[in-house]
Amino acid sequence: MSAAWMPVCGYDDLLPERGVCVLVAGRQVALFRTWDGGLHALDNLDPFSGAYVLSRGIVGTRKGEPTVASPLHKQVFSLATGRCLDERGVRVPVHGVRLAGAAVEVEVRT
Amino acid sequence: MVGYGPAAHRLVESLRDKGFGGRVTVIGEEPRPAYDRVRLTSYLSGTSAEDLAYDVPEGTLTRLGTRVTGIDRQARQVFTADGGALPYDVLVLATGSAPFVPPVPGAEHAHVYRTIEDLDAIRTAAKDAAEGVVVGGGLLGLEAADALRALGLKTHIVEMSPWLMPRQVDEGGGAVLRRHIEGLGLGVHAGSGVREVVVDGAGRVAGLRTPDGRLLEAQVVVFSAGIRPRDELARAAGLEVGERGGVVVDPGMRTSDPSIYAIGECALAGGMIYGLAGPCNTMAEVAADRITGGSATFTGADLSTRLKLLGVEVAQFGAMTGALDVTYMDPVAGVYKKLFVSDDARTLLGGICVGDASPYASLRPFVGKELPAPPSDLLFSGAGASLDLPGDALVCSCNNVCADDIRAAVADQGVTDVAGLKACTRAGTTCGSCVPMLKRLLERSGVEVGKALCEHFGHSRAELFDIVRVRGITTFSQLIAEHGQGRGCDVCKPAVASILASLHNGHVLEGERAALQDTNDAFLANIQKNGTYSVVPRIPGGEITPEKLIVIGEVARDFGLYTKITGGQRIDLFGARVEQLPLIWRRLVDAGFESGHAYGKALRTVKSCVGSTWCRYGVQDSVGLAIELELRYRGLRSPHKLKSAVSGCARECAEARSKDFGVIATEKGWNLYVAGNGGFQPRHADLLASDLSTEELVRTIDRFLMYYVRTADRLQRTAAWLESLEGGLDHLREVIMEDSLGICADLDAQMAHHVATYADEWSATLDDPDKLRRFVSFVNAPGVPDPSIVFERERGQIKPVMAR
Numbered sequence: 070m071s072a073a074w075m076p077v078c079g080y081d082d083l084l085p086e087r088g089v090c091v092l093v094a095g096r097q098v099a100l101f102r103t104w105d106g107g108l109h110a111l112d113n114l115d116p117f118s119g120a121y122v123l124s125r126g127i128v129g130t131r132k133g134e135p136t137v138a139s140p141l142h143k144q145v146f147s148l149a150t151g152r153c154l155d156e157r158g159v160r161v162p163v164h165g166v167r168l169a170g171a172a173v174e175v176e177v178r179t
Numbered sequence: 180m181v182g183y184g185p186a187a188h189r190l191v192e193s194l195r196d197k198g199f200g201g202r203v204t205v206i207g208e209e210p211r212p213a214y215d216r217v218r219l220t221s222y223l224s225g226t227s228a229e230d231l232a233y234d235v236p237e238g239t240l241t242r243l244g245t246r247v248t249g250i251d252r253q254a255r256q257v258f259t260a261d262g263g264a265l266p267y268d269v270l271v272l273a274t275g276s277a278p279f280v281p282p283v284p285g286a287e288h289a290h291v292y293r294t295i296e297d298l299d300a301i302r303t304a305a306k307d308a309a310e311g312v313v314v315g316g317g318l319l320g321l322e323a324a325d326a327l328r329a330l331g332l333k334t335h336i337v338e339m340s341p342w343l344m345p346r347q348v349d350e351g352g353g354a355v356l357r358r359h360i361e362g363l364g365l366g367v368h369a370g371s372g373v374r375e376v377v378v379d380g381a382g383r384v385a386g387l388r389t390p391d392g393r394l395l396e397a398q399v400v401v402f403s404a405g406i407r408p409r410d411e412l413a414r415a416a417g418l419e420v421g422e423r424g425g426v427v428v429d430p431g432m433r434t435s436d437p438s439i440y441a442i443g444e445c446a447l448a449g450g451m452i453y454g455l456a457g458p459c460n461t462m463a464e465v466a467a468d469r470i471t472g473g474s475a476t477f478t479g480a481d482l483s484t485r486l487k488l489l490g491v492e493v494a495q496f497g498a499m500t501g502a503l504d505v506t507y508m509d510p511v512a513g514v515y516k517k518l519f520v521s522d523d524a525r526t527l528l529g530g531i532c533v534g535d536a537s538p539y540a541s542l543r544p545f546v547g548k549e550l551p552a553p554p555s556d557l558l559f560s561g562a563g564a565s566l567d568l569p570g571d572a573l574v575c576s577c578n579n580v581c582a583d584d585i586r587a588a589v590a591d592q593g594v595t596d597v598a599g600l601k602a603c604t605r606a607g608t609t610c611g612s613c614v615p616m617l618k619r620l621l622e623r624s625g626v627e628v629g630k631a632l633c634e635h636f637g638h639s640r641a642e643l644f645d646i647v648r649v650r651g652i653t654t655f656s657q658l659i660a661e662h663g664q665g666r667g668c669d670v671c672k673p674a675v676a677s678i679l680a681s682l683h684n685g686h687v688l689e690g691e692r693a694a695l696q697d698t699n700d701a702f703l704a705n706i707q708k709n710g711t712y713s714v715v716p717r718i719p720g721g722e723i724t725p726e727k728l729i730v731i732g733e734v735a736r737d738f739g740l741y742t743k744i745t746g747g748q749r750i751d752l753f754g755a756r757v758e759q760l761p762l763i764w765r766r767l768v769d770a771g772f773e774s775g776h777a778y779g780k781a782l783r784t785v786k787s788c789v790g791s792t793w794c795r796y797g798v799q800d801s802v803g804l805a806i807e808l809e810l811r812y813r814g815l816r817s818p819h820k821l822k823s824a825v826s827g828c829a830r831e832c833a834e835a836r837s838k839d840f841g842v843i844a845t846e847k848g849w850n851l852y853v854a855g856n857g858g859f860q861p862r863h864a865d866l867l868a869s870d871l872s873t874e875e876l877v878r879t880i881d882r883f884l885m886y887y888v889r890t891a892d893r894l895q896r897t898a899a900w901l902e903s904l905e906g907g908l909d910h911l912r913e914v915i916m917e918d919s920l921g922i923c924a925d926l927d928a929q930m931a932h933h934v935a936t937y938a939d940e941w942s943a944t945l946d947d948p949d950k951l952r953r954f955v956s957f958v959n960a961p962g963v964p965d966p967s968i969v970f971e972r973e974r975g976q977i978k979p980v981m982a983r
């Protein structure tokens with residue numbers, strides 16, 4: 070398995086505390102920019118509903134941990150670990166994300 | 180004895196009662212013997228100085244109008260301002276305290292509020308004055324403000340802390356208190372201070388300038404911004420004094436010189452200055468006991484207070500913090516009650532009351548003890564909470580959870596909040612309709628923990644609404660920085676977005692507000708199970724021209740949308756991808772359609788029957804009124820969705836009585852029904868008023884809606900709101916039809932603002948490239964449709980296929 074970084078959008082395409090979705094090698098990745106400028110990337114697939122919607126959830130914090138709530142049934146996921154904070158044992162994949170100049174890059178594993 | 184105030188008086192009395200055989204001399208600076216300072220204010224309303232005065236115990240020598248200027252501890256004598264000297268065996272300092280006057284320019288022209296002479300001076304100054312300012316919003320400041328008001332002055336209160344009476348009440352109580360006080364016509368400037376007392380050329384007070392440069396015009400300025408113990412004699416005599424003032428005493432009230440005692444407000448006992456009469460009296464008794472050979476000690480005092488200021492009851496007892504708190508708040512009736520309890524919710528630690536101090540009497544005895552009943556029961560007595568669900572009552576129909584399952588989770592597994600119940604029983608995890616019921620059951624089990632919106636705000640929605648309104652806050656960032664913690668969540672963000680929208684209107688996707696919205700508001704459409712959205716144009720009153728129907732048909736056909744007539748007398752188009760929404764709406768807006776707000780916590784529809792225009796039974800034009808109402812209230816953001824209907828006669832074909840506000844025509848006008856509901860817990864609306872003219876009807880609905888918007892909880896529809904409103908329908912009628920709270924002009928103005936500033940969200944979005952940029956499935960591939968969205972066909976239309 071090898072990893073490569075792929076530029077997906079400009080940092081300015083991301084609004085603070087709102088997500089967007091990008092297509093990375095056929096995979097839907099939800100990208101989030103938090104209040105402090107931090108970047109996070111999760112799979113866009115909401116494991117509860119089966120819909121590709123996590124990028125459209127509300128970004129916030131729970132006990133200081135950055136989170137997103139599924140827009141369908143409101144389950145909350147940690148942006149840092151992908152863990153569902155409302156139901157144990159559910160987790161969405163987390164992807165590598167970094168800033169390269171003004172561009173945002175996502176890690177692609179092949 | 181130096182000083183002749185209440186503490187000195189009690190000491191003299193106590194010495195006499197204990198049969199003290201020595202000679203007692205009291206030297207007092209004021210021109211009269213001690214008097215009841217607690218009742219001082221009544222002097223302005225006619226109580227004479229004699230009525231306030233305490234009797235001088237027989238055998239006591241007094242030197243009135245005499246100030247002590249020094250103590251010679253070696254020679255054991257004191258010196259007085261008139262040049263005399265008096266020997267002592269035992270000296271007691273009971274010099275009290277002086278009002279703190281901040282060192283600002285012009286302060287020497289201001290008044291203080293402590294003695295009969297102070298009040299005489301204020302009374303004289305008030306004769307030629309129209310306005311007054313009191314600096315200090317504590318217990319004494321409010322009392323002084325009330326006095327100025329009684330003297331006929333338009334009065335303002337300036338308080339440094341963000342809310343009034345910060346020592347007795349917390350922020351929530353302060354907000355309720357403030358409302359009471361403003362309701363009496365006093366100006367409240369909390370979180371402010373003093374830059375200077377402004378004096379005109381002739382040396383007359385003209386007003387007070389606050390640090391932000393504002394001038395509060397006033398001819399009388401009174402400082403009541405705290406007290407400073409009068410320890411100057413002790414200090415000069417080399418006795419130990421506290422870092423921030425006060426004569427240090429031991430538990431026997433003895434200073435660092437064993438033959439000198441200090442009592443009352445000048446004493447620093449156990450590191451504390453006590454500014455209340457009760458503890459001062461206790462100190463006097465301890466000192467009397469010691470002087471007569473006893474061994475009594477002063478080990479601190481209960482600072483509980485209960486008072487009635489400006490007609491408002493305020494009480495505080497025990498601790499002002501605790502592991503858990505339970506709050507009962509009725510901003511409308513102006514009642515705020517909070518109990519602090521230990522983390523097992525059993526032991527009472529303290530409480531705060533504003534507007535209704537009854538718990539003070541009934542519960543103060545339980546401080547530090549086990550509570551006689553769950554705290555919520557003790558506070559919520561009366562209010563709808565008495566509901567006891569039978570064990571097998573279905574609470575969550577989505578997940579088939581009954582009341583006993585919830586109780587078992589609380590009792591056996593120690594669940595204490597809704598999140599815990601969700602995790603443990605799954606109740607509330609699907610549609611969320613049962614969450615209010617879960618909360619109620621938690622409360623009934625004695626574990627409810629306040630009305631906090633979520634972990635980010637300790638406030639209820641109504642409290643936040645007031646904070647935003649009163650402080651003029653316009654952004655979530657400011658609100659959470661000043662009144663919350665963390666960065667918000669899917670609970671508080673949409674709630675605050677709704678409050679901001681109700682108060683300021685403005686586009687829901689403007690600036691930072693975009694990040695607060697649920698996905699529905701963010702895309703101005705309702706999300707569906709497969710991540711597509713639905714489109715509902717507004718069709719006021721259900722009336723539509725054939726041309727418009729054709730446009731809807733064409734749009735549905737061209738974009739391949741599933742089309743359905745809704746239960747709300749309009750048409751829903753399903754299955755649009757985000758990038759299609761602007762294209763669809765371009766066509767609809769061009770044809771004259773507007774957003775139907777099917778996605779918002781806002782007015783949905785005003786349904787109508789066909790009415791008198793066509794119907795042989797109709798007595799009024801129900802369609803015309805429904806359209807008028809829908810256009811008036813369209814776009815109004817509220818705690819939950821709002822629905823309405825108008826029927827043209829009592830046959831009620833529009834089902835108006837199942838709506839938040841429903842109107843039924845009569846021969847003479849309109850009957851208005853409020854707080855009806857279909858949905859999870861159906862409720863028929865109650866008749867609020869009969870035979871109204873159209874104008875009266877609209878005015879009453881305006882106020883009903885705005886009052887609801889102001890005071891309801893998050894996601895509380897009008898039905899639940901009215902049921903939780905203390906005083907119920909009668910109270911509502913008094914407030915909005917008789918203006919019992921004096922807020923109707925405000926409510927009217929707020930609605931007028933809404934009507935005047937309404938703009939269609941969709942056409943505004945189409946005109947704004949920045950907002951349109953967000954309508955893409957993939958930012959790195961704007962033209963690509965989401966490949967996960969797949970349809971099959973059923974009955975000639977599309978239907979979502981889920982991958983699993």
Ligand code: SRM
Pocket residue numbers: 612705706707713714715743744745746747748749750751777783784820822837838855856857858859860896
């Ligand atoms: C489309 C429609 C069903 C239909 O095809 O007829 C509908 C559809 C939805 N309703 Fe409804 N309701 C629709 C009429 C009603 C009615 C009938 C009415 O309005 O006369 C009711 C009962 C009356 C009432 O509200 O009191 C109704 C009671 C609910 C409730 C329960 C509310 C309650 O207080 O218990 C919900 C849940 C909620 O809002 O929390 C709900 C929620 C919803 C949601 C928003 C659920 C969701 O979150 O996805 C549905 C999405 C609509 C969409 O995507 O466009 N819908 N819903 C109707 C839209 C009317 C319209 O033109 O706007």
Ligand SMILES: Cc1cc2nc3c(=O)[nH]c(=O)nc-3n(C[C@H](O)[C@H](O)[C@H](O)COP(=O)(O)OP(=O)(O)OC[C@H]3O[C@@H](n4cnc5c(N)ncnc54)[C@H](O)[C@@H]3O)c2cc1C
Pocket residue numbers: 181182183184185186187206207208209216217218219220245246247248273274275276292293294319322409412442443444445453454455456457459486
């Ligand atoms: C308007 C008002 C309302 C109040 N309401 C309440 C209430 O509702 N409940 C409550 O518990 N408490 C209340 N208080 C507080 C209460 O009155 C005081 O706690 C109490 O008066 C303290 O008594 P004291 O004798 O220690 O001090 P003081 O009452 O201040 O008496 C000290 C006396 O010593 C004199 N003195 C000082 N230095 C010298 C000197 N060098 N030589 C000679 N004489 C000197 C002073 O002139 C004064 O007369 C109120 C106070 C005020 C002003």
Ligand code: SF4
Pocket residue numbers: 788789790791794795796797798801826827828829830831832833
């Ligand atoms: S409510 Fe009355 S007026 Fe309206 S359609 Fe029904 S019968 Fe006719």
Ligand code: FES
Pocket residue numbers: 574575576577578606607608609610611612613614
């Ligand atoms: S989640 Fe409980 S009734 Fe729907």
